[in-house]
Amino acid sequence: MTVAEHKWWKDGVVYQIYPASFKDSNNDGIGDLPGIISELDYIKSIGVDTIWICPMYDSPQVDMGYDISDYENVYPPYGTVDDMDKLIAETHARGMRVILDLVVNHTSDQHKWFQESRSSKTSPKRDWYIWRPARYVNGIRKPPNNWMSNFGGSVWQWDEETEEYYLHLFCPEQPDLNWENEETRQAIYKSAMEFWLKRGVDGFRVDTVNMYSKGSMVDAPITDPRSEWQFAGLQYCNGPRMHEFLGEMNAILEKYDAMTVGECPNTPDMTHVLKYVSAQEKQLNMVFQFDVVDIGQGPYKFQTTPFNWKLPEFKKAIETTQVLHRGNDGWTTAFLENHDQSRSISRFGSDAPAHRIPSGKMLAMMMMALSGTLFIYQGQEIGMVNFPLDWDMTEYKDVDSSNYYKMVDERSGHDEKELASAKAALQHLSRDHARVPMAWRNAANAGFSAVKPWMRANEDYAVCNAEQQKGDKNSVLSFWKRMIELRRQYKDVFVHGDFDVVDMENIDIFTFTKTWRNQKALVVLNFTDKEQKVSIAAGFRDQKANLLASSVDNCAPDALAAYEGRVYLL
Structure with missing residues (x-):
C-alpha cells in the first residue's frame, strides 16, 4: 500500500x-x-x-x-x-x-456583496451575481427561462429597483453567485x-x-x-x-x-x-x-x-x-x-x-x-427514527416541506385525500426528521435544552x-462502537476492499463480499421483519466462514432473525 x-x-x-x-x-x-x-x-x-x-x-x-x-x-x-x-x-x-x-x-440576499450588486446596474459588484433582462411573451413579462427552483417555483426573482431578474437555484433569498467572474x-x-x-x-x-x-x-x-x-x-x-x-x-x-x-x-x-x-x-x-x-x-x-x-x-x-x-x-x-x-x-x-x-x-x-x-x-x-404521522404540519419547519404541502393544497383545491398523501410522503421523506433535537437523556425536551426547543423533540426519548x-x-x-472498532481492525478489506453483490435479485436478503488481496469478508443482511432460512456456505463451499459479528445474540446456524446482519471472514 x-x-x-x-x-x-x-x-x-x-x-x-x-x-x-x-x-x-x-x-x-x-x-x-x-x-x-x-x-x-x-x-x-x-x-x-x-x-x-x-x-x-x-x-x-x-x-x-x-x-x-x-x-x-x-x-x-x-x-x-x-x-x-x-x-x-x-x-x-x-x-x-x-x-x-x-x-x-x-449567498443570502442580506450579504453585503448582494446588497451592492442589486443597488444599481452600474454597481462594481453587479456582475458578482447572475442578472438577466425579462422576456416578453404577448406583452407579458416572463423570466429568462423555465427552470424550476429546488424549492418549487421559478429560479428567477424580479427586482423592482433595477428591473432585472436574478437567479436563485434555491430560495429567492439565496441569489446565485456568478462564478464566471x-x-x-x-x-x-x-x-x-x-x-x-x-x-x-x-x-x-x-x-x-x-x-x-x-x-x-x-x-x-x-x-x-x-x-x-x-x-x-x-x-x-x-x-x-x-x-x-x-x-x-x-x-x-x-x-x-x-x-x-x-x-x-x-x-x-x-x-x-x-x-x-x-x-x-x-x-x-x-x-x-x-x-x-x-x-x-x-x-x-x-x-x-x-x-x-x-x-x-x-x-x-x-x-x-x-x-x-x-x-x-x-x-x-x-x-x-x-x-x-x-x-x-x-x-x-x-x-x-x-x-x-x-x-x-x-x-x-x-x-x-x-x-x-x-x-x-x-x-x-x-x-x-422519524417523528410520528399524527404531528401537525406546524411542526414541519423546513422550507422544502412547507412549500410542497402548500403547493399540493393550492393545486388540489384543498383536497383532503391529496393532502393526506402529501403528509404521508413528508412523514416518510422530509428533512425535518433529521433536524429534531438530539436525544441526550430521559428528560424534558430529550435533555437537549431546559426550555422549549426551536423544534419539538421526538417523544420517544424515554426509549431512545x-x-x-x-x-x-x-x-x-x-x-x-463495536462496528467502528471492527472496521478499524480490518480496514484494508472493509474500507479499501472491492465490493461485489452476491444475490442482486433476492428481494429479502442482501449478501455482498468485500475482497482485499487475499482477504475476503462476507456480509449477509436480512431486510425483512421475518426469519429467513439461509445457507451461508452456499457458493463458498471451499472456504471456511468464520463469524466475525452478528447483530443478534445466539444466532442460529441456518436462519437469519428479523433484521439480523452477519459478517464472516472467509
Whole structure:
C-alpha cells in the first residue's frame, strides 16, 4: 500500500453535527457551539476521527444557515468566532479533526456583496451575481427561462429597483453567485475558505459542488406539463467550467492538506463523477452521490408513496457508489443519513417498537462494511427514527416541506385525500426528521435544552437516548462502537476492499463480499421483519466462514432473525 492510499480522510469516520439541534448550552432553545464542545468526549467515544459542522456562519436562517450573510462571522445564537476557535482547538486536542460546510453557489440576499450588486446596474459588484433582462411573451413579462427552483417555483426573482431578474437555484433569498467572474471567485476563496483554513479547519463538505458553472441556461425539457416551471438539474449541474473552478479551489486546499467531500446531485454519468474524485485530476477528494438516499423518491421528491422500492434497487444503488473507485485513483463515501434526509431506520428498516433496534444494528453493520469514508449523522448512532404521522404540519419547519404541502393544497383545491398523501410522503421523506433535537437523556425536551426547543423533540426519548444507551451493551450505540472498532481492525478489506453483490435479485436478503488481496469478508443482511432460512456456505463451499459479528445474540446456524446482519471472514 502506498502512503497516498492511506490518507487520514480515507480511513476515518466522520460525524455530522447540525448545530441548531445538537446541544443547547445556554437554554435559549437553540443548539450552539459551546454545546458541541461539551459533548466532544461523547463523540470521540463512538470511534469518530472527524466532525463535520453544518453552517454555523451568520445568516438570516431562511434555509437553516445555507443562506450565508457573512462567511467570516458566526450566527449569534450559536456563539462567536472565539467559540469556533475554541471548538477547533478542543477537537484537535482530542486527536480529531474539524470540517465545515462550504456554501459558495449562493449567498443570502442580506450579504453585503448582494446588497451592492442589486443597488444599481452600474454597481462594481453587479456582475458578482447572475442578472438577466425579462422576456416578453404577448406583452407579458416572463423570466429568462423555465427552470424550476429546488424549492418549487421559478429560479428567477424580479427586482423592482433595477428591473432585472436574478437567479436563485434555491430560495429567492439565496441569489446565485456568478462564478464566471474571476474577481468574485477570488473573493469567495479568501472569505469563505482561507479565513477558516488559517484558523485550523481541516477541510470542507462542499455544498452543491457541481452547480457553479451554469452553462448556456437554455430552457429545460418539459417533464411536468401541469407546471410552467420544469426540473432543470441536468442543465445547471456539471457545466462546462466546473473542472476548472474545482482545480482552482483545490490549489488553495492543498496548501493546508485540507480534505473535501462534494455534494454531487444530478450526475448520472459515472465518468463525470470519477473525474471529480480522481487523485490525478486534483479537484475533490470524494463526493456524496445520492443514488442510495434517493431510493423511493418520486420525480419530484415527495410525489411518492412510502416504501415505494424493492431491495434489488437498493443493492444496485449501493453498488453504483461502491464500485466508483475500483481499479482507479478515485475515492468514495458511505452514508445513509444527513441533514437533508429522513432517518434511515424509518426508511430502510422498520421503526416499529419490536424492530427499530435490530434495524438500527443491521444498518450499522452494513455501513461498517462499505468501502470509502464513512459518514454518520447525529442521532444515527443511537437509532433515532422519524417523528410520528399524527404531528401537525406546524411542526414541519423546513422550507422544502412547507412549500410542497402548500403547493399540493393550492393545486388540489384543498383536497383532503391529496393532502393526506402529501403528509404521508413528508412523514416518510422530509428533512425535518433529521433536524429534531438530539436525544441526550430521559428528560424534558430529550435533555437537549431546559426550555422549549426551536423544534419539538421526538417523544420517544424515554426509549431512545444517548445516556441510557452508553450503559447498555445491547444498545444501538454500543453496537455502532463495536462496528467502528471492527472496521478499524480490518480496514484494508472493509474500507479499501472491492465490493461485489452476491444475490442482486433476492428481494429479502442482501449478501455482498468485500475482497482485499487475499482477504475476503462476507456480509449477509436480512431486510425483512421475518426469519429467513439461509445457507451461508452456499457458493463458498471451499472456504471456511468464520463469524466475525452478528447483530443478534445466539444466532442460529441456518436462519437469519428479523433484521439480523452477519459478517464472516472467509
